[in-house]
Amino acid sequence: MAQTFTRTLAFALVAATALVTPALAQEKVLRIGMTAADIPRTLGQPDQGFEGNRFTGIPIYDSLTQWDLSKADEASVLIPGVATEWSVDESDQTKWVFTLREGVTFHDGSPFDAAAVVWNVDKVLNQEAAHFDASQVGVTASRMPTLRSARVIDDMTVELTTSEPDSFLPINLTNLFMASPAHWQAKFDAVDASVTDPKLRAEQAWTAFAADPSGSGPFRVTAFAPRERLELVPNTEYWDPARTPTIDRVVMIPLPEANARTAALLSGQVDWIEAPSPDAIPQIESRGFTVYSNAQPHVWPWQLSFAEDSPWLDKRVRHAANLCINRSELKELLGGYMAEPVGTVAPGHPWWGNPSFEIKYDPDAARALMSEAGFSAETPLKVKVQTSASGSGQMQPIPMNEYAQQSLRDCFFDVELDVIEWNTLFTNWRRGAKDPTANGANAINVSFAAMDPFFAMVRFTSTAAFPPVSNNWGYFGNDEFDALIATARTTFEADKRDEALAALHARIVEEAPFVWIAHDVGPRAMSPKVGNVVQPRSWFIDIATMTIED
Amino acid sequence: MLEYLVRRLVYTIPIFLGVSVVCFALVHISPGDPLISILPADASVELQQMLLTLYGFDRSYPEQFVRWLWRALQGDLGTSIATGRPVATEVMRAVYNTLMLAAVATILGFFLGCLFGFVAGYFSNSWVDRLASAIAVLGVSVPHYWLGMVLVIIFSAQLGWLPATGAGPGGSGAWRWDWVHMQFLILPAITMSVIPMGIVARTVRALVADLLAQDFIIGLRAKGLGELGIFWHVVKNAAPTALAVMGLQLGYLLGGSILIETVFSWPGTGLLLNSAIFQRDLPLLQGTILVLALFFVFLNLVVDVLQTALDPRIKRA
Numbered sequence: 001m002a003q004t005f006t007r008t009l010a011f012a013l014v015a016a017t018a019l020v021t022p023a024l025a026q027e028k029v030l031r032i033g034m035t036a037a038d039i040p041r042t043l044g045q046p047d048q049g050f051e052g053n054r055f056t057g058i059p060i061y062d063s064l065t066q067w068d069l070s071k072a073d074e075a076s077v078l079i080p081g082v083a084t085e086w087s088v089d090e091s092d093q094t095k096w097v098f099t100l101r102e103g104v105t106f107h108d109g110s111p112f113d114a115a116a117v118v119w120n121v122d123k124v125l126n127q128e129a130a131h132f133d134a135s136q137v138g139v140t141a142s143r144m145p146t147l148r149s150a151r152v153i154d155d156m157t158v159e160l161t162t163s164e165p166d167s168f169l170p171i172n173l174t175n176l177f178m179a180s181p182a183h184w185q186a187k188f189d190a191v192d193a194s195v196t197d198p199k200l201r202a203e204q205a206w207t208a209f210a211a212d213p214s215g216s217g218p219f220r221v222t223a224f225a226p227r228e229r230l231e232l233v234p235n236t237e238y239w240d241p242a243r244t245p246t247i248d249r250v251v252m253i254p255l256p257e258a259n260a261r262t263a264a265l266l267s268g269q270v271d272w273i274e275a276p277s278p279d280a281i282p283q284i285e286s287r288g289f290t291v292y293s294n295a296q297p298h299v300w301p302w303q304l305s306f307a308e309d310s311p312w313l314d315k316r317v318r319h320a321a322n323l324c325i326n327r328s329e330l331k332e333l334l335g336g337y338m339a340e341p342v343g344t345v346a347p348g349h350p351w352w353g354n355p356s357f358e359i360k361y362d363p364d365a366a367r368a369l370m371s372e373a374g375f376s377a378e379t380p381l382k383v384k385v386q387t388s389a390s391g392s393g394q395m396q397p398i399p400m401n402e403y404a405q406q407s408l409r410d411c412f413f414d415v416e417l418d419v420i421e422w423n424t425l426f427t428n429w430r431r432g433a434k435d436p437t438a439n440g441a442n443a444i445n446v447s448f449a450a451m452d453p454f455f456a457m458v459r460f461t462s463t464a465a466f467p468p469v470s471n472n473w474g475y476f477g478n479d480e481f482d483a484l485i486a487t488a489r490t491t492f493e494a495d496k497r498d499e500a501l502a503a504l505h506a507r508i509v510e511e512a513p514f515v516w517i518a519h520d521v522g523p524r525a526m527s528p529k530v531g532n533v534v535q536p537r538s539w540f541i542d543i544a545t546m547t548i549e550d
Numbered sequence: 551m552l553e554y555l556v557r558r559l560v561y562t563i564p565i566f567l568g569v570s571v572v573c574f575a576l577v578h579i580s581p582g583d584p585l586i587s588i589l590p591a592d593a594s595v596e597l598q599q600m601l602l603t604l605y606g607f608d609r610s611y612p613e614q615f616v617r618w619l620w621r622a623l624q625g626d627l628g629t630s631i632a633t634g635r636p637v638a639t640e641v642m643r644a645v646y647n648t649l650m651l652a653a654v655a656t657i658l659g660f661f662l663g664c665l666f667g668f669v670a671g672y673f674s675n676s677w678v679d680r681l682a683s684a685i686a687v688l689g690v691s692v693p694h695y696w697l698g699m700v701l702v703i704i705f706s707a708q709l710g711w712l713p714a715t716g717a718g719p720g721g722s723g724a725w726r727w728d729w730v731h732m733q734f735l736i737l738p739a740i741t742m743s744v745i746p747m748g749i750v751a752r753t754v755r756a757l758v759a760d761l762l763a764q765d766f767i768i769g770l771r772a773k774g775l776g777e778l779g780i781f782w783h784v785v786k787n788a789a790p791t792a793l794a795v796m797g798l799q800l801g802y803l804l805g806g807s808i809l810i811e812t813v814f815s816w817p818g819t820g821l822l823l824n825s826a827i828f829q830r831d832l833p834l835l836q837g838t839i840l841v842l843a844l845f846f847v848f849l850n851l852v853v854d855v856l857q858t859a860l861d862p863r864i865k866r867a
Contacts (some may be wrong), residue, residue: 037825040632047632134604135634142593207634226635226643227825228721228817255715256825257812259699264715264815267706281742423830468595 010265025154027211028248028548030530031262037256038436039140039230042221045124045136049392050449050539051176051274052139055252059543060231061177064098064117065170067451069534069542072294076351076538078494079169079171082178082239082438084217086170093165100156104239108221110182121160124350129132130198131184133206140476144172145454149526165490171452183214209320217241218544219250229253243544250543265289271527271548278335278396284525292523292535295339295346297450299518300395302385302404303460304513305433305442305463306472311381312442316369318512322359324411325517330403334396337523343449343509344457346537351453353502355509359516380414386441391422391458393447395520401445404517406469432467433474444473447520450541453501458485461508476513551858554831558854564848569843572613574621575834585631587831596648600613605631618836619858627837629824631755632829635835642666645804645841648811648818657832659746660796664745667792668784669756674759704735710800714739715815722817738814742807746799753795757788790861797853803845 034055036048044061044185046052058066066081068300082101089095103328122129124140127150141147146162147169153159162169188205213221218240219232230252234245250376253270258277265273280362281291302321304312310394342456345351375381383479387397398419407417418441420428428437429446435457438444448471450456459470462485468500484507488500508514524541526533531547585601585639602608606617621628627637661732663686670682675798706714725731761784811820813853819838826834828865 037821039634043634134601135631138593138597138601141597145594203629203634207636208635225639225723226633227821228717253716253815255815257815258701259812260815262715263702263707267710267712267714269706269713269715291831334856354598423828470594549794 011253017446022329026476028246028550029251030247030249030272030546030548031251031253032260033255035254035256035261035274036254038227038254038515039224039252041135041223042208042213043133043136043206044120044177044213044215045140045175046177046252047139055538056230057177058217058540059219059250060217060221061179062104062112062217063101063175064173065542066174067536067538069538069540070535070545072534072536074537074538075345076540077350078174079203081174082269083173083370088165088167093490093492094162094450095236096162097153098158098160098162098168099164101239102156104130104216105237106178106180106216107235108180108183108184108186110180110214112178112263114152115155116178116181118150118152120176121147123179124176125149127179131181131188131202131205132200132353135206140176143175143452143455147172147176147408151295151448158511167489167494168453168494172454175454177220178216180210180214180216182415184209187212189300202320222249222408227254227331238544241392243542244276245544245546247543247546247548249493261345261412265525265527268415270459271530272524274524276523276525278337280316281335281337281523281525287379288527288528290530290533291523292533293337293521294535294537296537296538296539297345297456298339298393298399298443298522299341299344299450299456299514299516300393300447300518300520301341301514301516302443302445304476305438305444305471306476306513307442307474309431310433310442310474314373316373317375317381318515319357320366320373320411321408321515322512323362323369324413325404325407325515326361326363327426327518328361330400330407330518333403334518337521338395339519339521341519343515343516345505346519349507350498351456353416353504353506353509355506357510357512359509363410367372370412375412377412380409380412382416383443384418384439384441385443385445386418386425386428386438387421387445388421389495391425392444393449393520395420395447395518398443400518429471429473430468432518435467451539453488453504457501457508458489460513461485461504476511481507507519526540553554554858555855558851559653560695562851565632565847569847570619570840571615573767573836573839573843574618575648577609577832577839598667601645618833622837622840627840628833630732630826630831630834632825632831632834637833639833640839641819643722643821643840644817644838647717647816648804648820649809651735651738651742651816651818652800652807655742655803656796656800658739658744659743659799659805660750660792663747663750663796664754664792665677666751670755671758671762672815674755674762679755682751685757686748688750689744692744692859694741694744695813697736697744698810698813700738701741717817737815738825742803742810746796746803749799749800750792750795754788757791758784761787774842776784790857793860794853794857797849801849804842804849 003224016256034051036051040046040048040056042056043295046056062082064081065078067076068079070473082104083098086102087097100114103137123131123133124137126132131287146164146166147160148163151159184261185500191201191204195204211224212389218238219268220235222233232250238244253265259271262276262280264270278493285291297299306313331338343355383448387401389398395435405417408415408543418439425446429444431437434462459465460472461477461481463482465472466475484504488497488504491497491500529549532545535541619862625638632639666686667681672680673679702714705712713734716734720732767780770783807818808820808824811818812824819842823838826838
């Protein structure tokens, strides 16, 4: 009897193991080591720059318009998101009408409609709204500087109003993520009744919403441990079948230290790390991991000063500096992980514009220009560049700047580097070259994202963007540039707007208010089991379409 | 004893006030914009001003300090600018994680330190002493973040025996005292223990060597007390000083583990401070420093009381 029982038990155990083991083995988990020190905010408007949008924006939320992340070999362009079409009101170009996609629901099951769009605009722009959240304003409002309000036309149509005619609005709207109003309201209603101050209740509702968010994106959040991990599972009801995930679970882990990320990848703790240190890449590749990279709109330049007495006021000097950097050698120094820039955007980009000045390595031409400008090896031009020792998006600032310093020495430049702390540099960037914080520097090295026209060009070339208004640190600009910007801003047909932006870009390259030194290529290392990886020419990457091989 | 305890508790009030002033002043005099984590560099002036007002940074420093201190006294350390989460929750979770790591490292460091110290002290000037002292000096001298990286390279990246980062497969919130989770603790705890190990070993060695040469030990030996008995007397006499040193070390470990916690992505106060500094998250920075400082004050109090209890000769005035 006992023997029979034991046999039966053994059989049952084996059978149960046989049933359970494949189910466990088949769970397809993708574990990502991010560079962020914390999980980017999950409440709809992520912090931590575009890494935030990449990991807690795009996967969890939808936006009215979105970037096409499906191609690696051409520029990432704007495509419909949860708005299917949009147009400007010809009689009043400050008004836009967006038609919304039918059948979209939030993760909590509530429908996405025009009222939800208005609610999401109000969360950052309407201080009178019950759900207004100051903490989301900064990262949102500055990325859509002209958006003022929204109004419901009907269930699936919404009107957005801008402060001035602005053709960039559809591009800016990739940064406004749609959170669920119904889910937030449920969180608000659940706040303890002892909290009576509406603002405090709203603040607590947002905190609860961040811990248990609801968007309409391809993934939904299932577990959130602040500063440690975020777990997502597929939203099986997602409206776009092509982007409905096949991965069972995505785990995101903040690993700010580059060596820790590399060790986590090599020890099998994660399947994907962002920004491996260049030194570690050969070892990573030798262990069978794949390193993906692509030119991304991430510009690493010296932004030049046009303030009185700046040595860069002479265009020959600016051109000479651009001709004197041996970018291919610098690329070698970085293990191949940079792109050689020929402007803010690359040839083939809709905003390229074919400038007449060609950025390349031509030290003889550079020296000739410098001689013409009155400089020589004996009497070099002294310039001072403010930079940081590290910082978000700064790549390898010290070796790269030292390389540029050495390179420019061959063309009669005497470069002094003023290395300061990253946050201080970032704050100084806003204060301008004339501010005492510039410490006598006539160039500043702050890398930037060039995803949309405002970020890529307008804020550096408009006289309206002089400090402290925006990042025209060097006070570059004149009537010609203001007119080019105005034309681009008021040209509403997408192709024609791009043509206007191309004209602006061409003139920027010709006038050279930057020394374009490098473009980042956003390297990321992945386990070979991660499949269908498309690294687009973008700051973003689509996790939803990736696969995990067994 | 009770009177002494009350007096020591009263002494902590001015210390708390001093610590709060210093910690508020330090974070406010450091350069950078307090709203940098939520306000991009291209935000409009109006937007900057609006957020400064909403977060109360447009008020005078004394007013900001008094408001912060008043809330802190009620247990409210404010809200993190970067995450929107309550600072007290963030800090206490991190304190727990750091405490766990520091406690294991302290026990390890104290045990090994005492072991090496006693061995070196007992066999003073022999090769055993030189070996134990060399290990102790090495422990004090080796940069611990470097040691951490080396351990990770060997045991995680190369051998794949132990995890390289984190506090458990499901994060620290799902921590269990089982092998799966404790694997995550081994490398950071070893790394963290080397400095206290070295310091305790050197202190104990000097104490033991000194005690063994004292008259009362010679007297005890002359009376025929066995080596075990002698050893017990040495332990009793060395313990207060060793404990005081270890108490201070635990305090340092609680606040001074930024590098180790960053190397191992251990979600403790060090990593929290690192993150708060880089994000210029002033409420989080102030709250973390204040809590750590108060922990240090508390630990000193506990050590003082323990010393008094262990050695009644130590009567504080």
